[in-house]
Amino acid sequence: MKASSAPRAAGHLILAVFAVTALFPLLLVGINSLKLSTQIITNPLALPTTLAWSNFGEAWQYGHFATGFRNSLLLTATTVVTVLICSSLAGYVLAGKKIAIWPAVIVYFMVSMTVPIQLFLFPLYFGFAHLNLLGNVFAVGAVIAAMNMPLSVFLMRTFFLNVPKEIEEAAIMDGASTMQTLYRVILPIVSPGLITVSIIVGLNAWNEFLISSTFLQGNYTATLGYLSMNGTFSTNEGVMMAGAVILILPILAIFVLLQRYVVDGLVNGAVKG
Amino acid sequence: MTPAVAARRRRSGKFYLMIAPALLLSGVVVLIPGILTAYAAFTDWDGLGLHPAWVGLANFREIFADPVFRHSLRDNLVWTALFLTIPVVIGLLTAMLLLRRRRTRTVYQVIYLIPYVLAPITNAVLWLNIIYNPISGVIGFFRNHGSAIDNPLASTDTALYAVAGVDIWHFWGFLTVVYLAALRQTPLDQVEAALVEGANGWQIFRYVYLPSIRPTLQLMWVMIVIFSFLAFDYVYLLTQGGPANSTEMLSTYAYTAAFSAFQFGKAAAVGLVMSGFGLLSSFLFVWLSRKDPDL
Numbered sequence: 001m002k003a004s005s006a007p008r009a010a011g012h013l014i015l016a017v018f019a020v021t022a023l024f025p026l027l028l029v030g031i032n033s034l035k036l037s038t039q040i041i042t043n044p045l046a047l048p049t050t051l052a053w054s055n056f057g058e059a060w061q062y063g064h065f066a067t068g069f070r071n072s073l074l075l076t077a078t079t080v081v082t083v084l085i086c087s088s089l090a091g092y093v094l095a096g097k098k099i100a101i102w103p104a105v106i107v108y109f110m111v112s113m114t115v116p117i118q119l120f121l122f123p124l125y126f127g128f129a130h131l132n133l134l135g136n137v138f139a140v141g142a143v144i145a146a147m148n149m150p151l152s153v154f155l156m157r158t159f160f161l162n163v164p165k166e167i168e169e170a171a172i173m174d175g176a177s178t179m180q181t182l183y184r185v186i187l188p189i190v191s192p193g194l195i196t197v198s199i200i201v202g203l204n205a206w207n208e209f210l211i212s213s214t215f216l217q218g219n220y221t222a223t224l225g226y227l228s229m230n231g232t233f234s235t236n237e238g239v240m241m242a243g244a245v246i247l248i249l250p251i252l253a254i255f256v257l258l259q260r261y262v263v264d265g266l267v268n269g270a271v272k273g
Numbered sequence: 274m275t276p277a278v279a280a281r282r283r284r285s286g287k288f289y290l291m292i293a294p295a296l297l298l299s300g301v302v303v304l305i306p307g308i309l310t311a312y313a314a315f316t317d318w319d320g321l322g323l324h325p326a327w328v329g330l331a332n333f334r335e336i337f338a339d340p341v342f343r344h345s346l347r348d349n350l351v352w353t354a355l356f357l358t359i360p361v362v363i364g365l366l367t368a369m370l371l372l373r374r375r376r377t378r379t380v381y382q383v384i385y386l387i388p389y390v391l392a393p394i395t396n397a398v399l400w401l402n403i404i405y406n407p408i409s410g411v412i413g414f415f416r417n418h419g420s421a422i423d424n425p426l427a428s429t430d431t432a433l434y435a436v437a438g439v440d441i442w443h444f445w446g447f448l449t450v451v452y453l454a455a456l457r458q459t460p461l462d463q464v465e466a467a468l469v470e471g472a473n474g475w476q477i478f479r480y481v482y483l484p485s486i487r488p489t490l491q492l493m494w495v496m497i498v499i500f501s502f503l504a505f506d507y508v509y510l511l512t513q514g515g516p517a518n519s520t521e522m523l524s525t526y527a528y529t530a531a532f533s534a535f536q537f538g539k540a541a542a543v544g545l546v547m548s549g550f551g552l553l554s555s556f557l558f559v560w561l562s563r564k565d566p567d568l
Binding site: 209 | 284285287288289291292294295296298299301302303304305306307309310313320363366367370371374377379381382383384385386387388390391392393394395398399400401402403404406408409410411413414417442446447450451454474489492493496499502503505506509510523524527528531532537540541543544545547548551552554555
């Protein structure tokens with residue numbers, strides 16, 4: 001085989017072009033977050049000449065980010081904790097085929113993973129209104145947990161399937177109860193699975209739009225507070241871009257730190273899901 | 274009842290208790306409201322009264338006679354076609370190129386996934402403001418420099434493609450990662466055998482890698498079809514179905530019917546039609562994963 005350097009270079013070029021495509025809008029956000037509105041209108045592609053750090057303070061204030069981040073954290077935590085408890089228990093039962101109706105449960109979750117939100121949104125909305133739960137981040141977190149349940153159950157089931165049967169049998173032989181076996185012996189082995197599910201579901205909850213915008217009604221999450229600035233602040237693009245940076249940086253940091261688990265969760269969810 | 278059977282019953286009862294939280298939550302949030310929606314689709318429910326009148330198929334007749342609904346259906350089909358091709362080709366191309374690049378692979382994967390992990394709200398608002406905005410965005414920059422291009426979201430001819438462009442920009446990296454993971458499962462000896470027989474790069478892709486990742490490709494296609502019929506976030510955030518209904522989808526059509534016109538019966542009917550498409554796809558989904566040895 002001849003060492004062909006031209007195709008190799010072409011390959012690198014293609015990969016780089018797509019990397020630039022993915023990053024270009026984000027780079028524009030970065031440079032424009034430090035510019036004044038007039039400078040952005042003159043040329044959004046130019047680097048800033050002065051650094052307008054005050055954009056960030058204004059964005060923090062008008063995007064309701066103090067309330068928003070608190071609500072987003074509470075909502076995401078509710079979703080993640082609910083999903084971890086429910087999906088680890090259900091995944092364990094389904095992986096071990098411990099109940100007679102396990103195939104029916106799997107089919108139910110497969111179908112419920114593909115139903116549109118519009119199938120349950122409207123009656124649920126009136127249930128929420130009736131119970132005075134509109135605007136309640138914990139209740140909305142529980143709804144988002146239910147929406148993420150099928151994927152999480154399937155992910156956890158896959159992780160439980162990879163635990164050798166002998167380990168569980170040995171624990172039971174030693175006189176451990178089912179719950180002791182699960183919590184002391186098996187859960188530590190599947191802890192990478194728990195981390196993966198937390199991160200994937202956590203991202204889904206943090207990023208969720210349809211349910212939270214419909215049910216929270218002005219009780220802003222971080223992203224909804226930012227959305228409320230759009231339009232009213234179209235005159236000050238610098239502040240809008242600073243708001244985007246405030247939203248992007250924490251997610252970017254978490255993602256880069258934990259990218260192995262994100263990739264793992266996406267791949268397992270896609271292949272096994 | 275023998276003691277052994279009784280003991281097994283007790284154990285199995287415990288396992289039902291363990292699976293109950295997941296099923297209960299899903300039942301309260303998805304199943305029961307879903308059944309209520311199926312009922313409401315045949316009533317004139319306005320979202321206020323608790324005793325809506327039964328109207329038979331009137332809601333379905335109304336939506337199928339509505340040109341906006343038919344246009345939404347068409348938009349969903351165009352959307353499906355766009356997503357079945359463009360991100361799939363980009364995903365396959367980049368995954369194949371990353372397969373042999375062990376050192377740079379992780380960095381590229383992280384970069385490609387960044388738009389995917391950001392919130393739809395963040396992505397949509399930044400595209401609206403810094404790319405598509407005819408005054409302050411990149412479009413505005415070109416206009417200032419003598420180009421006649423306009424905000425593509427403002428024209429009924431281009432709006433759907435402009436919205437799909439943003440969604441595809443955020444989505445394709447996911448496919449790269451999934452395809453790359455599948456490609457890495459291809460047995461190396463098959464690749465080497467093909468090389469020994471003098472196969473070129475395209476032939477190795479076509480006759481070794483492609484058959485090897487076929488189950489993943491099929492599953493992703495099914496997923497794409499399902500999610501194309503549910504598409505909501507980017508459409509609603511970028512255009513809310515406009516201009517002049519040109520980007521209306523089944524999801525935005527149902528949402529507007531419910532929360533702007535308070536025609537919940539009609540919205541429920543649309544929700545039911547959408548679920549029909551979802552169910553069709555999930556049958557395909559179950560059928561494809563039935564080869565899974567663990568099922």
